[in-house]
Amino acid sequence: MMQGNEACVEGAIAAGVRFFAGYPISPATEIAELMAEKLPRVGGAFIQMEDEIASMAAVIGASIGGVKSLTATSGPGFTLKQENLGYAAMVEIPCVIVNVQRGGPSTGMPTLPAQMDVMQSRWGTHGDHPVVVLCPSTVYECYVLTIKAVNIAEMLRVPVIVLSDAIVGHIREKVVLPDPGEIEIVERKKPLVPPEGYLPYRADEDGVPPFITYGKGYRYHITSNNYDEGGFPATNDHKVAHALINRLHAKIEKRRSEIIVTEEYMLDDAEVVIFAYGCTARSAYSAVETAREQGIRAGIIKALTLWPFPREVFRKLGGRVRTVIVPEMNMGQLVVEVEAALKDNPARVVPLNRVDGKMITPGQILDLVKEVI
Amino acid sequence: MAVHVDRYLRLHKMPHIWCPGCGNGIVLGALVRAVAELGCSRDEVVVITGIGCSARTNAIIDFNTFQTTHGRALSFATGFKLARPEMKVVVVTGDGDGLAIGGNHLIHSARRNIDITTILINNSIYGMTGGQHSPLTPAGSYATTAPYGTLEPVFDACRLVEGAGATYVARGTAYHVVLLQRLIARAISHKGFAFVEAVSQCPVGFGRRNKMRTPSEMMRWQKDHAVTVKAAAGMSREQLRGKILIGEFVNRNLPELTEVYGRLIREAQSRPGGE
Amino acid sequence: MLTRYSIELNHAWCKACRICVDFCPKKVFGVNESGRAVVVNIEKCVGCTLCELWCPDFAIKVEGSEQSGEAS
Ligand SMILES: Cc1ncc(C[n+]2csc(CCOP(=O)(O)OP(=O)(O)O)c2C)c(N)n1
Ligand code: SF4
Ligand code: SF4
Ligand code: SF4
Numbered sequence: 084m085m086q087g088n089e090a091c092v093e094g095a096i097a098a099g100v101r102f103f104a105g106y107p108i109s110p111a112t113e114i115a116e117l118m119a120e121k122l123p124r125v126g127g128a129f130i131q132m133e134d135e136i137a138s139m140a141a142v143i144g145a146s147i148g149g150v151k152s153l154t155a156t157s158g159p160g161f162t163l164k165q166e167n168l169g170y171a172a173m174v175e176i177p178c179v180i181v182n183v184q185r186g187g188p189s190t191g192m193p194t195l196p197a198q199m200d201v202m203q204s205r206w207g208t209h210g211d212h213p214v215v216v217l218c219p220s221t222v223y224e225c226y227v228l229t230i231k232a233v234n235i236a237e238m239l240r241v242p243v244i245v246l247s248d249a250i251v252g253h254i255r256e257k258v259v260l261p262d263p264g265e266i267e268i269v270e271r272k273k274p275l276v277p278p279e280g281y282l283p284y285r286a287d288e289d290g291v292p293p294f295i296t297y298g299k300g301y302r303y304h305i306t307s308n309n310y311d312e313g314g315f316p317a318t319n320d321h322k323v324a325h326a327l328i329n330r331l332h333a334k335i336e337k338r339r340s341e342i343i344v345t346e347e348y349m350l351d352d353a354e355v356v357i358f359a360y361g362c363t364a365r366s367a368y369s370a371v372e373t374a375r376e377q378g379i380r381a382g383i384i385k386a387l388t389l390w391p392f393p394r395e396v397f398r399k400l401g402g403r404v405r406t407v408i409v410p411e412m413n414m415g416q417l418v419v420e421v422e423a424a425l426k427d428n429p430a431r432v433v434p435l436n437r438v439d440g441k442m443i444t445p446g447q448i449l450d451l452v453k454e455v456i
Numbered sequence: 457m458a459v460h461v462d463r464y465l466r467l468h469k470m471p472h473i474w475c476p477g478c479g480n481g482i483v484l485g486a487l488v489r490a491v492a493e494l495g496c497s498r499d500e501v502v503v504i505t506g507i508g509c510s511a512r513t514n515a516i517i518d519f520n521t522f523q524t525t526h527g528r529a530l531s532f533a534t535g536f537k538l539a540r541p542e543m544k545v546v547v548v549t550g551d552g553d554g555l556a557i558g559g560n561h562l563i564h565s566a567r568r569n570i571d572i573t574t575i576l577i578n579n580s581i582y583g584m585t586g587g588q589h590s591p592l593t594p595a596g597s598y599a600t601t602a603p604y605g606t607l608e609p610v611f612d613a614c615r616l617v618e619g620a621g622a623t624y625v626a627r628g629t630a631y632h633v634v635l636l637q638r639l640i641a642r643a644i645s646h647k648g649f650a651f652v653e654a655v656s657q658c659p660v661g662f663g664r665r666n667k668m669r670t671p672s673e674m675m676r677w678q679k680d681h682a683v684t685v686k687a688a689a690g691m692s693r694e695q696l697r698g699k700i701l702i703g704e705f706v707n708r709n710l711p712e713l714t715e716v717y718g719r720l721i722r723e724a725q726s727r728p729g730g731e
Numbered sequence: 732m733l734t735r736y737s738i739e740l741n742h743a744w745c746k747a748c749r750i751c752v753d754f755c756p757k758k759v760f761g762v763n764e765s766g767r768a769v770v771v772n773i774e775k776c777v778g779c780t781l782c783e784l785w786c787p788d789f790a791i792k793v794e795g796s797e798q799s800g801e802a803s
Contacts (some may be wrong), residue, residue, distance in 0.1 A: 123724035128538040133564040137531035144535030170525050297520035304515050305522035461789045477748030480780040481787030672753035688757040
């Protein structure tokens, strides 16, 4: 038996994370507490910083130091992390942020679940930045998606967010963790050229520049201002800015198929499809089970990757599906993306929203399924 | 003879972008010479900055360098140092960067006694953004956001970090550049959180608006107003009014964070269940 | 031996701030028509190197014999 937050910790350590900086906040605190206990045992370091801005900065600093790094937070803390999350996106430093969502805005409902940070996880920091967001709905997924998050971060030099929630973070489930030997672990790409020939931001074909930490003969500069391949400010250079911002996005777009994970259930003959993610997907599954028992042809698309948004999965729906229901514990955030993905499909998109800190129940979903059928 | 700084510069980044007579170059020279004097290798030194004119110090020096977000350099440095305790970490910050937006990080870095050397270039103003008042703009001075003169008092950055737990604290000026270099060298060799305030001049953002029309006038002000800690011991309060103390204020040895954490790691790993 | 020290000025870096001109204890520097520093009194130089330490633009190099006993 393991809690979701604990599974994040186990996943992180299995993926090679050896640095954590954080600041206490419900419902994410267990991650910090467990990291404080476990990291020194595997030779890593934990630090409780003075706030979330500093935690995010410390995580990036440690990652520049060559160590896989992670932080965890919720609501108000996630907002504070945005400043340096943008820095990580801009200067391409691998790092992982676990956001165990709670009800907002502001301090809101500190211990109750919500899915209100979907858009903030994508657009929370200023500027048109790249980011990857993964979303677990079970304890096991907390484990595997944290590993995946670390791997993507290291592979693409991007901040990756694990968007958990108070339900998934706190629920206890029986999980069988894979053997350490079975886990794929990605290390950041090292330069193949000697220090004299190294340009820290000259990207390979895949859009990702090789990365080596300091102290190994490669001395270089990092700046958050618009920068050239040499890593130096080119603050008002239009051409450099154009190429940089495009590359930062392209490196993710090129790897969509590796990044995007979705799960389909009973989709083949479905007339009603529920698009769900996070804790809400749990209710969706049980609603579809019941619907099927009652002869209703309902199916599920579960998104484990929220950003980049898995629009390609909707191509499979064809013309048969009449309605796509999008239950979310917010006022309707991803539903907009679903509508966009289905703009050439006659299927109707129906939101189901709940913002009172209670989970959307299977019954609520089932009722809506019956209503739209 | 002096160490020629150009040996440590990224020559393709020169001439640098600072205004004529800006004290940042003098402080940077003192830092580079201090590193050279200590015989550190370029590869083991990491210089981290935040945002502001002060932050431009590291792009032009051939060490390991990164510029971070406004006020946060010490937090980045804390993560870096914990990840790489063997590296010599130096943070260069400004009076706005280090004391306004970054004040809390400064206090806590000092409290942790983490082995980071912080050089705070105090030019009494926000230079990069064009001359707004900072926490160290003397009361009554003019700034673009204090067109009638600043109303707020300043605080003493050295006493602040001393109170917060820094184990090395000193102040120099751009004018007293030989002393400044010596203080920076001591700060870097010190094991623990070391803080050096470098009183400097921003002729463009501060001097112009405050009846000091040239860089030399501003440096003369430093010369005339600085009193060494030693000399101050024999002076009355009245005599010290309006003066700035220079020299070493604190130099003590206390447990340093990365060393203490290193010990914790060794103990945790030797326990059953450790790797 | 009239001149024990030599001064190298890098005009590509000098920004004409006059710090060397105003603070050299021996008044070794003057300025040219563009305001940049020029050496006008090298024979007075005592090799204290302060101009080099003060120049914010790293435009001055003082060279000389170490044995002179006057170098700091
Ligand atoms: C979060 C944030 N707020 C504001 C700014 C704008 N800004 C850039 S530099 C600066 C002031 C720097 O002042 P100081 O630390 O005194 O440095 P100086 O330029 O004088 O060296 C400000 C406010 C910013 N870059 N980031
Ligand atoms: S604005 Fe002031 S601090 Fe900035 S470069 Fe110019 S003189 Fe220096
Ligand atoms: S101090 Fe340096 S920059 Fe200023 S005038 Fe002299 S040589 Fe030029
Ligand atoms: S070394 Fe001293 S005396 Fe000689 S030019 Fe420089 S400041 Fe003047």
